[in-house]
Amino acid sequence: MQTKYKQALSYYGLSFGLPLVLVLIGFAMMGLVPFGNHNLLFSDLGTQYMPFLAEFKRQMAHFNFSAYSFSLSLGGNLVPLAAYYLISPFNLLLLLGSNSQLPVMISYVIALKICTMGVTMNYFLRTRTTSYHYSALIFSTAYSLCGFVAMNFYNLMWLDALILVPLIVIGLERLFSVKKPTLYIVTLTVSILTNYYLGYMTCLFAVLYMISLVIKQRQPQQTWLQLMKQQARVIWQFIWSSLIVGGLSAIILVPALLGMLKTGKKTIAMTSFYPTPQFGWEVLTQFQVGGSHYTQRLTHEPTLFVGTLVLLFAVLYFTLPQIRKQAKYANGFLVLSLALSFWVTTFNTVWHMFQQPEGFPYRNAYLFSFVLIKLAYEASLVRGQNKRAKVRTIILIGGLLVMGQLKLHSSQYPQIAQQSWLLLSGYTIFLGLLFYYWGQARQRYQKLVMISVALVSFSELVTNFQLMTQKMPLGYQKQYAQQYQRQASVYKHLSQADHDFYRVNNQSILLKSAYREPYYGYNDALLFGQYTLNNYSSTLDEQMRSMLVDLGFYSKNVRRINGVGHAAITDLLFANRYDLQQKKGQTIIQRHQTLGLGFAVNADLADVTLKKHRPFDNQDRLLQAMVNTDKPFYKIHQVDTVREEVKAQRYCYTLEVPSDTKGPTYLYLPHQDLTQIKLWVNGRKKKTPIKVNSAAIIPLEDSHRGQPLRLTVISPKRQKISHFQVATLNQKRFDQAIRQLSHQKLMTTALWRDNGHVEGRIDSQSAGQLLYLSLPYDAGWHAKINHHTVKPKKVMANMLALPLKKGTNDVQLRYYAPGLLIGQIISLVTLCIWGLVANWQKIVIKR
Missing domain, CATH: 2.60.40 (Immunoglobulin-like)
Structure with a gap:
């Protein structure tokens, strides 16, 4: 008994330790802390997940989790965001470090999740045998570092789904074989609660897997109708158990769904449901080392890499005579169904919750990797493997990989990571030979073959990880920690000096020096516990964003809103009391006139509707309604063209704005990409704090009577000067309204x-x-x-x-x-029903 315990301990210990060693090697090659000064500050991890996790830390530190955050732009429901990003038990480990070290702690959490994937996968593979086979470590480690993980590991909220899939499948098989659904219900519920998006995909996979289990039971000469009648009880139990899962998950699903319906992603494009192919033969290169890399994260073929050895055994599975035909049909159904989910646009859209994903495509590829590894391990356990079948498998896989390479290199944009022909050929040849000798070599050489297979396979996984991460613009941890403290001290100074409610428009983004990618600090309010208008999130309220755009603010897309475009009136409306600007390495604080969280206004405000592309008119009518006046606050100017020239295929306009009103002057260019336009005001070049690729209000200068503003505009296309909106705020009248x-x-x-x-x-x-x-x-x-x-x-x-x-x-x-209360009630009622039914079944069984 003690020997068996030690064997189990070493078996699962190695399933955790081997991925850990390989991940640390990969992190060392990337130069991540503690192996260098780099951290994972890039892509959505640097701009979204880390600030969200900082908010999670702050709330957990106060032993409280709020459903609302005043730091989500103007404020918003936190539940949809938490449901997608934050409800992983691994996140509790982040409480062990400070916010300045949060990027380092996140890399540790990612490593821990990858290692845990190895443990759960090994536990699943253990169900395929009656004893411990250490060869399973090769396959479980391949799962931990498959292509999907190498490409998406920094989307750390997805990794929990990969940890749970092996356990969910075990639960399904127990439900099918011994009619015990508990493990299936618990693990699938946890998967949905930790990340409902990949949890949804796992639910679809559970349906496919259940169908495959039914197919596997079909006997010769048995009709499909007879099979369905025979398996009616287990099918009904699966449906009932799945409904229980849905009910238990309602506590998150209901409020998350209601929250997501308020975003700009609720619209459905019919073109996403056309049954068109998504890719061609070049997809075969995704089975090889370095199939994609970071720069292709937004558009690439499904990441299918699981290692050459796994691929060879997975194909061999369907040629072995020792395996029942019905089992091959069942698993073939799984492979084909998942392959079609990638290839056919209609199916791909359904798998992604009826929306084509914005970047990071084929997010269900982890399920295909799981199925391939499962099949490969089952094939590796078969004794008396046919040599000819192995040779045919090697030739087939080699031919398909060559076809994929030829197709890829004939395309217009061959992938850089696929240029290492010698490396690719080397791994394929080595593992092909080892695959051939697997189970064929004499007994005394078997250990040598297994060790060689493990070493080559693991080096292939590490090489793939290195190639897929080589172009990541990693951040700098030392600079991040230093600049975090500097930025925090600025906010602390404001908090100590001002106890009223206020928001900060921070364009002095000190943290950007720690990033190699452009960093605009959209979610810094969450990171530092402040209030601001900026936000970048998939859960951004679309009505709020549209309102702010109509008032002149900049929004790149439905997931982003920025404080660029503010004016004196909107500063009042949204309590934007402070502007932080960077000048000569110092943070300059500019104060605006605001009145805190709220104030009494005339009831006519409820009757004002906003017009598209008329921000000055909108602001004017809002403030007029608030103070019950018909006198305008903006003087709208007639812009006079002094000169129009064409130079080097660019249009140059010299404009003059009369100055008959004292106050700040603003410019608004509707339907414009401001990154394509150069602007000078009285001979001084005007720059926006960030790149602005759509319309937004641009502050010019304070206007003084008798001193007209001269504007120079250079544009790649001809402009209609009549579309230029220039307005000066009547400062005296505005001050009266404030009072x-x-x-x-x-x-x-x-x-x-x-x-x-x-x-x-x-x-x-x-x-x-x-x-x-x-x-x-x-x-x-x-x-x-x-x-x-x-x-x-x-x-x-x-x-x-x-x-x-x-x-x-x-x-x-x-x-x-x-929806939170309704979701809680549904989950509680479901839990009670499940408990009652489970107890009733026990009583029936005892009788």
Whole structure:
């Protein structure tokens, strides 16, 4: 018994340790801390996941998890974001380090997840034999470092799904063979809860796998109808168990679904459902070392690499006479179904939740890798493998790989990682020979063959990892830690000096020196526990984003909104009190006129609708409605053309803006990619803080009477000067509006950013006024005025307002994520039903 325990300990210890060694070798080759100064600050990990994980750390440190965050742009529901990115138990390890060391801790978490994949895969392979076969370590390690992992390991929220797939399949097989669904229900539920996106894909795979188990049971001469009747009980139990999984997952799925319906990704393009092919024969190169690399992360063929040895055994599986034909049909169904899920656009769209993914395509490729490794290991266990079958397999695989290479190199853009012909040929030849001698060599040479196979296979995995990561623009950890402390000290200074509610428009992004890619600090508010308008997330509220665009703010796409484009009026509306700008290596703080979280306004604000591409008109009408005036706050200028020239196929315009109003002047160019336009104001070149590839308000200079502004615009295409919108804010009139609104400002007595709870008091001077709040409208907000429930109103297309009574108003706001309570009830009821049914089944069995 003790010997068996030691054997199990070494077996699973090696299944964890071998991937760890290989990952550390890969990290060392990349120069990651502690092997160098690099970290994983690139792509979405650097711009999204790390700030999200910092918010997770902050909330966990306070023993609280909020459904709302005031740091998601103007504020937003945190549940959809958490459901996708944050609910992995591995994330708790991040609490062990400081935020300045968060990139290093994330790399450790990634390594730990990869190693855990090796353990669960080895546990699955152990179910294929009655004893411990150490050859399984080759196959489980291939799963840990397959092509999907090498290409996507920095999307760390996906790795939990790969850990759980082997356990889910074991659960399915137990459900099918001994009618015990518990493991299947628990593991699939955990998969959905940790990441509902890949959890959804795993659910589809579970259906396919269950069908394959049914197919495997078909006997000769048995009709499909007879087979279905024979397996009716287990099919029904699978359906019932899957419904239980759905019910248990409702606590996350319901609020996440309602939250995602508010994003810009809810629209469905019919072209995504056309049954067209996604790729050609070049996909075969994805089975070889270095099939893709980082620069192809947004568009590439499915990452199918599992190692040459695994590929050879997987193909051999279908030629071995020792394996039943029905088993081959069942597994062939799995392979073909998954292959079609990549190749046919219709199926690929369904697998990706009815949306074509924005980058990182074929996210279900991990399931194909799992199936290939499963088949390969089962084939490797067969005794008396036919030599001729092995030779034919080697020739077939070699021929297909050559075809893929020829097709790839005849294309317009051959992949750089595939240029190492000598390396590719070397691995294929070595592993082909070792594959041939697997089980054929004499007994005394078997260990030598196995050790050789392991060494060559592991070196192939490491080489693939190195090739697929070689072009990653890794960040610099030392610089990150230093700049993080500098940026944190700036925010700390503001917090100590100002206790009112405010937002910060940070264009002095100190952390960008630690990145090799452009870094715009979209989610720095989450990283530093601050409030800002910026946000970059797949869960960004589309109505809020559209509203901000209509007011002149810059948005690159439906996932991003930036503070570039702000003006004095929008600073007031959104409590943007501070601008942080970088000048000569120093952070300069510019203060704006704001009134905190909210203030009383005229009820006419509810009647104002926003117009597309008319930001000055929109801002003007909003402020007019707030203070109940018909006097405009903006002076819209007629732009005069002084000169128009064409130089080197570029159009140069010299324009003059009259100055008859004192105040800041702004320019807005609708339907323009501002990165293609060069602008000078009074002879000084005007630059935007970041690259702006769409329309946004550009501040010019403060206007003074009698001093017109001269603009020079250079554009690659002819411009209609009549489309240029130039406006000057009447500073005197704006100051009067500020003073009027300040008399009825909300005095915030409590704002708990960790639970979406606001309390305050405001004195309303007249009946029928509204309390305008610098928070987006959301069905999750519940309000009380003087302890009486009131219904929040939507104003300005997507902002929150409350009806006020004349006199003193005590305000209470609480946020409850829409669908969270319903999801909790569904999950609780499902849990009770599951428990009752399970107990009833036990009673029936005992009888």
